[in-house]
Amino acid sequence: MPFSALAMRNQDSASLPARPIELFYAYSHKDETLRDKLATHLSILQRNGIISGWHDRKIPAGMQWSARIDERLNAADIILLLVSADFIASNYCYDKEMMRAIERHERGEACVIPVILRPCEWEGALFGKLQGLPRDMKPVTSWASRDEAFKNVVVGIRKVAEELQRSAPQPSISGDGAHGSRRETSEQRGASADLRRLPGSTA
Numbered sequence: 001m002p003f004s005a006l007a008m009r010n011q012d013s014a015s016l017p018a019r020p021i022e023l024f025y026a027y028s029h030k031d032e033t034l035r036d037k038l039a040t041h042l043s044i045l046q047r048n049g050i051i052s053g054w055h056d057r058k059i060p061a062g063m064q065w066s067a068r069i070d071e072r073l074n075a076a077d078i079i080l081l082l083v084s085a086d087f088i089a090s091n092y093c094y095d096k097e098m099m100r101a102i103e104r105h106e107r108g109e110a111c112v113i114p115v116i117l118r119p120c121e122w123e124g125a126l127f128g129k130l131q132g133l134p135r136d137m138k139p140v141t142s143w144a145s146r147d148e149a150f151k152n153v154v155v156g157i158r159k160v161a162e163e164l165q166r167s168a169p170q171p172s173i174s175g176d177g178a179h180g181s182r183r184e185t186s187e188q189r190g191a192s193a194d195l196r197r198l199p200g201s202t203a
Contacts, residue, residue, distance in 0.1 A: 018049075018165040018166075018168065019165075019168070020046075020049050020050060020051055020052040021050060021051045021052070021077045021078055021161040021164050021165060022051075022052055022072075022075055022076045022077045022078070023042075023051045023052065023053045023076060023077070023078045023079075023080065023157075023161075024053075024072055024073055024076035024078070024079045024080065024101075025038075025039075025053065025080050025082060026073075026079060026080065026081050026082065026087075026093060026097040026098060026101060027080075027082035027087060027093070028082070028084060028086035028087045028089075028090050028093055030084070030086040031082055031084050031086060031087065031117055031118070034082070034117045034118075034140065034141075035082055037146070037150060038080075038082070038115070038150055038153065038154075039053060041147075041150040041151065041153070041154045042154055042157065044154070045154065045157070045158055045161065050158065050161050050162060050165070051078070051157070051161050069097070070100075073097060073100055073101065074100070074104070076110055077110055077111065077161075077164055078110065078111045078112075078113060078157065078160060078161060078164070079101040079104070079105070079110050079111070079112045079113070080113055080114075080115050080157075081097075081098055081101065081112060081113070081114045081115065081127050081132075082115050082117050083114050083115065083116045083117060083118075083120065083122055083127070083132075084117045084118040084120055085118065085120040085121075087117075088120060088122065088125065098126065098127060099126070102126050102127065105130075111160055111164065112127065112130060113130070113132060113133060113156070113157065113160065114127045114128075114130055114132035114133070114137075115132060115133050115134075115140070115153055116132060116133070116134070116137050116138070116139045116140065117139060117140050117141065118139050118140070118141050119139045119141070119142060120139075133152065133153045133156045133157070134149045134152040134153050134156075135152050140153070
């Protein structure tokens, strides 16, 4: 391949936008109002192509909900555990969603971030070993301003999502100009795994 063509191909590849980081909300339906408020605060990250958020209220009518949740949970890059007493008390949230999330986190496949929504006893929970949000794990509803609490959460998520984007494999361009498959070096895989073991650590 002529040098000029190779240089142009590399330039085109470098100019491709990074894909949005897939974000999954694991939450109790009793905290739906707080989840909606968090999603509103995260909308700036979605508009800027940093994240793409998903929760079970987006399941279309007629679809098998458990299969759809499993599919999105297994594909997510960041999994938010929206923690409250109701989340911990829910067998589905705690035993299914959280356990699968922790399993993927420990394998370096996803980054799990606990977000403490309401005051509850969570010490001793499996997610308790992970750095969470907001700052100092102070529950969102305990802040003088919930908007300030959610802003703190968003800043923490932004840092993790942007770092995941930077460490992700770059898309390649095939010879005919079409987007090729993504490939990841062992060094990039190691960087991603290290980050996912320390969710929110830069917050």
